[in-house]
Amino acid sequence: MSIKKLVKKSILSIKPYKPGKPIEDVKREFGLKNVYKMASNENAIGPSPKAIAAIKKGLLNINRYPDGNSFSLKKALAKKFMLRPENLIIGNGSDEIIVLALRTFINKGDEVIIAHPTFLVYKIASTIVGAKIVSVPLKAFHYDLDAMKKKITKKTKMIFIANPDNPTGSYVNRTEVEKFLKGLSKDIIVFFDEAYFEYITARDFPNSMRYVGRGNVIVSRSFSKAYGLGGLRVGWAAASKEIIGYLNQVREPFNVNMLAQIAAIAALDDKKHVLRSQKLIKEGNKLLCEEFKKMKLFYVPSVSNFVLVNVGYKALEIYEKLMRKGIIVREMSAWGLKNFIRVTFGTNKENRLFLKYLKKILKINREKEK
Numbered sequence: 001m002s003i004k005k006l007v008k009k010s011i012l013s014i015k016p017y018k019p020g021k022p023i024e025d026v027k028r029e030f031g032l033k034n035v036y037k038m039a040s041n042e043n044a045i046g047p048s049p050k051a052i053a054a055i056k057k058g059l060l061n062i063n064r065y066p067d068g069n070s071f072s073l074k075k076a077l078a079k080k081f082m083l084r085p086e087n088l089i090i091g092n093g094s095d096e097i098i099v100l101a102l103r104t105f106i107n108k109g110d111e112v113i114i115a116h117p118t119f120l121v122y123k124i125a126s127t128i129v130g131a132k133i134v135s136v137p138l139k140a141f142h143y144d145l146d147a148m149k150k151k152i153t154k155k156t157k158m159i160f161i162a163n164p165d166n167p168t169g170s171y172v173n174r175t176e177v178e179k180f181l182k183g184l185s186k187d188i189i190v191f192f193d194e195a196y197f198e199y200i201t202a203r204d205f206p207n208s209m210r211y212v213g214r215g216n217v218i219v220s221r222s223f224s225k226a227y228g229l230g231g232l233r234v235g236w237a238a239a240s241k242e243i244i245g246y247l248n249q250v251r252e253p254f255n256v257n258m259l260a261q262i263a264a265i266a267a268l269d270d271k272k273h274v275l276r277s278q279k280l281i282k283e284g285n286k287l288l289c290e291e292f293k294k295m296k297l298f299y300v301p302s303v304s305n306f307v308l309v310n311v312g313y314k315a316l317e318i319y320e321k322l323m324r325k326g327i328i329v330r331e332m333s334a335w336g337l338k339n340f341i342r343v344t345f346g347t348n349k350e351n352r353l354f355l356k357y358l359k360k361i362l363k364i365n366r367e368k369e370k
């Protein structure tokens, strides 16, 4: 008997999420000593030193199970963001909170509205739970909230808004969000994914925590980006006490490991590290975009720690050539953006190396085309 017959129907069409290529794989495949990863929107300066110190101390206790309720981390988050612990949930990365929300609220056939292209996990996780995906194209690389609102039907159960978006790095402002929420049925869960929140400097960025009181809004954030803890997997979300209660019913009892909890508490308190991360991103953004302009490459202005740039129809070849030089970026065919690559801002050295090789490769390509 074929196992395929046993697999849930909703799973069969799924294309698994393909993460950025790991450094060790590229070293091995191309025999390289130095490889730089600018592919997964990670923090190039490393983890928060305070988090490392806390982990070292905490290591002696890993014979015990973690606190399943993440009590101390919730307390620290509540204090920092002026929220109540009962309005918070901690996840194994904010990825897990996306999955938990879908598992909690979606019945087979419910509609989930998702922009296209956007963070791929929304579609994959929605498909797994049997949702009907209603896909709404971006408008000029920007979430089109008006068009998303128009797609609401009686079957709509959840709407995802990545703010800022990945892979474009664009954001929706307060006016757009408030217009979107006005008159919106409370029977629809609105999920604001703010994984890159700490990089935002735009004054018109919405304070989405204010919408939590509406009762149908979930706002998620991550420790993987500005705090530099991607490898530990910690994210969190704020929502009404009622929503948090149901998410907790679905959550696995020990979903966030002990070291992740300890490290996140320490990282929250590490203002110096967050400031350094923010500065690095600001500088990287400025440098890469200025150079793209000089190279006459179209890019999407980003408020995040990465940028989407059009390098032409040979994007896949360019991605591969960069990899041979030890620079891993993201090729965008999974998002249907065939002419683009997405580059995470790195250290100054990494940014300059990337630009050096990109210029070299493009010049070679352009000469060949003549």
Ligand SMILES: Cc1ncc(COP(=O)(O)O)c(C=O)c1O
Residues within 6 Å of the ligand: 040, 041, 092, 093, 094, 095, 096, 119, 162, 164, 165, 166, 193, 195, 221, 222, 223, 224, 230, 233, 234, 235
């Ligand atoms: C928009 C968006 N949301 C969520 C995540 C997942 O973050 P985490 O590491 O907290 O699971 C990412 C990761 O790249 C992202 O780009």
